[in-house]
Each structure stands twice: as C-alpha cells, then as structure tokens.
Amino acid sequence: LEAWGARKPVITTRNGGTNEYISHEVNGLKIDPTPDSIAWGLKTVFSDPVLARCMGEKGRLAVETTFNWEATSHGVLSVYERALNAA
Numbered sequence: 402l403e404a405w406g407a408r409k410p411v412i413t414t415r416n417g418g419t420n421e422y423i424s425h426e427v428n429g430l431k432i433d434p435t436p437d438s439i440a441w442g443l444k445t446v447f448s449d450p451v452l453a454r455c456m457g458e459k460g461r462l463a464v465e466t467t468f469n470w471e472a473t474s475h476g477v478l479s480v481y482e483r484a485l486n487a488a
Contacts, residue, residue, distance in 0.1 A: 405460030
C-alpha cells in the first residue's frame, strides 16, 4: 500500500496475501519465488518506465478507492454488526 500510495508499481510473489490484491501487469507484477522470476520482474519494471508508471497510477487509484480509512472502517463495522446479530 505504501508503494501504491507513492504511485510505484508492486512486485509480489504468487504466494501469500498480497497476491490477492495485485492484478498482473495492471497494478503490479506477480512473480514466482525463484531467482529467474524475480530477475524478470525487476527487469520488466526498470526497462519499461511507461508500464511501471501506469501500474503505479492504478495502484494509487486502488489505495484511494478501496484501501482507504472509510472503506476499512465500514468493513470493521460490518464485522461487529454481524457478531452482534449472531449473539
């Protein structure tokens, strides 16, 4: 989120939680956790500044629309409301 907030592209492995939020070659790159794949991801970002800038801008848009405090607070309140209703 910090990288996206700064309009920078994100490179993540296909494993783990961050993978769920990245759209490959849209707002970041998904790579395999291997040296060759890591090298490919870094080379792609550094050799194509237009793509990198575009992914960073789309990441920033995600921060502004999805990963903001208003959306987060609504999600937390929803959890509490479901817990209260279940009790």
